[in-house]
Amino acid sequence: MKLSPGPARQWLAGAALAACALLASAPPASAQGLIRDAEIEDTLRVYTDPLLQAAGLTPSDVHLYIIGDPSINAFVAGGQNIFVHTGLIMEAQTPNEVIGVLAHETGHIAGGHGPRRSQYASNQALGPMLISLALGVLAIAGGEPGAGAALISGSQQFAMSSFVQYTQAQEASADQAGLSYLEATGQSGRGLITLFNRELRPYEFRTRRIPPYMMTHPFASDRVESLRVGVDAGSHRDAAASADTERRFRYMQAKLVGFTRTLPQTLARYPTTDNSGPARYARAVAYYRVSDLALARGELDVLMREEPNNPYYQELMGQILFENGRAEESIAFHRRSLELAPNQPLLQTNLARALVQARGRRGADEAIELLRLVTAAEPDNAFAWRELAQARNERGEEALAELASAEQSFALGDYGLALSFAERARRTLPASTPDYQRAADIVTFAGAEVRERMREQGGGRRPG
Numbered sequence: 001m002k003l004s005p006g007p008a009r010q011w012l013a014g015a016a017l018a019a020c021a022l023l024a025s026a027p028p029a030s031a032q033g034l035i036r037d038a039e040i041e042d043t044l045r046v047y048t049d050p051l052l053q054a055a056g057l058t059p060s061d062v063h064l065y066i067i068g069d070p071s072i073n074a075f076v077a078g079g080q081n082i083f084v085h086t087g088l089i090m091e092a093q094t095p096n097e098v099i100g101v102l103a104h105e106t107g108h109i110a111g112g113h114g115p116r117r118s119q120y121a122s123n124q125a126l127g128p129m130l131i132s133l134a135l136g137v138l139a140i141a142g143g144e145p146g147a148g149a150a151l152i153s154g155s156q157q158f159a160m161s162s163f164v165q166y167t168q169a170q171e172a173s174a175d176q177a178g179l180s181y182l183e184a185t186g187q188s189g190r191g192l193i194t195l196f197n198r199e200l201r202p203y204e205f206r207t208r209r210i211p212p213y214m215m216t217h218p219f220a221s222d223r224v225e226s227l228r229v230g231v232d233a234g235s236h237r238d239a240a241a242s243a244d245t246e247r248r249f250r251y252m253q254a255k256l257v258g259f260t261r262t263l264p265q266t267l268a269r270y271p272t273t274d275n276s277g278p279a280r281y282a283r284a285v286a287y288y289r290v291s292d293l294a295l296a297r298g299e300l301d302v303l304m305r306e307e308p309n310n311p312y313y314q315e316l317m318g319q320i321l322f323e324n325g326r327a328e329e330s331i332a333f334h335r336r337s338l339e340l341a342p343n344q345p346l347l348q349t350n351l352a353r354a355l356v357q358a359r360g361r362r363g364a365d366e367a368i369e370l371l372r373l374v375t376a377a378e379p380d381n382a383f384a385w386r387e388l389a390q391a392r393n394e395r396g397e398e399a400l401a402e403l404a405s406a407e408q409s410f411a412l413g414d415y416g417l418a419l420s421f422a423e424r425a426r427r428t429l430p431a432s433t434p435d436y437q438r439a440a441d442i443v444t445f446a447g448a449e450v451r452e453r454m455r456e457q458g459g460g461r462r463p464g
C-alpha cells in the first residue's frame, strides 16, 4: 500500500511511500490522502472498465483515485477522474454496492455533468484546487508533512463545499445511465438500493453527520423510487457477483481495514478464529503495523503457501521486511511480485528502492533501469523521481541526479526548487542531449511559474 496519485500530468504530481502508516501522520479527522496500491487499483479497474466501455468511454482516459477517508463517498472531478473513498469500500457489504456507485459515477462522466455553471465559469476553476488536493498528499509523501497537512485541510473544504453539487435531474440521469451499464454488463443494480437503505437513508432527515455521499449526491425521495423501479426492471436484478469479483472485494476490504484501522478494530472484524484468506490478510497487515513481525509473518506464510503465485502477498512480505530494516531480504519478494505482475509501476518502484537501500552503488544499475520505466509510465510520480535521484547519486551521476530532483520538485509543484535543481543540472549536462533539453524545459516552465507567483504576491502585499 502506497500513498500518492497517478498519471494525470496536468494536475497531479506523483509520489509513493511506504504504507498507509503515512496516513496516520496527517490529522486523523481530516486525513485525506490519495492512496496508491497496486492490488486495489487493479480491482477497481476490473470493476470500472466494463462499465466505462458500456458507456462508450475509453477506460484509459478515465483515472481512478482512492482517497484515504473513512466516510462514505465517491465523486467525479476535473472531467474524467473518479475518486473513491476508502470508507465506501470498507462499509460496503457486497461488491455490487461498490460497483453500483461506480456505475452511477460513470453516468456522471458520460452525461458530461460538471459543476453548476453559475458557480464555476469553466473547468479552469477546478484545476488549481485539485492540485492542492493532490499535492497535499504528495508533500507528505515527499517528506514535508507540515506543508502537506496545510494543503490537505485547504482542499478538504473545497472537496466538501464546491467539488460536486449536481442537480436532481443530473443525479436521476446518472442513476438511470448507471443502471443501463450494469444491465449491459450483466450485473444487478440492487447494490445501489441496499447501500442507500442501510448507509444513507438513516441520515435522510438529519443535518449533522451526514455521509459526504449525501452532500455530493443530493437525492430526493422520488429519485430513490425511480431507481428502485429501474433496478426491479433489470433482467440481471438477481445476478450474483462472479467468484473473482467477490474475492477481489473481500481482499480489498481486508487490506484497507488492516492498513487504516487499529489492531483491536481489525481483530474485532477478523478474529483469529477466522481462517479465511481475507481474515489472515487483514491480520497480517495489522500485526505488521504494530511491529509484531512474528505474527504478521505467521499469517502471511500461510497465505503464501496456499497461493504461491499471488503477487500481492509477495509485495506485502517485501514491504514488511523492508520497513523493518531488512532491505536485502526484501529484494527477493519484491522481485517475485514483479515477476507475477509484470510492468506494474508500483512493484517496480518497490524493487528499485530495495535495491538501492540494500546494495547502494551495486544495486543502482538495475534500480535506474526500473525507475526509468516507472517515470516513463507515471511522469508525475515524485516518489519515483526521488528514488531515481538517489540511485543516480550512488552511481556518481551528479547532474542526472539533479535533473531527477528537478523532476521530483516539479511534480510536487515546488517550482522554486525545481528551477534551482534544473539550472544546476543544465550547467553540467552535455548540451544537445535529451536530458539537457529536459533540464532547459524545466528551467523555462518552472521559471515562468516562479515569476508569475512573485508577481501575484507582490500585488497582494500592497500597503493600505
Ligand SMILES: [Zn+2]
Binding pocket: 104, 108, 166, 171, 174, 216, 217
Ligand atoms: Zn451522483
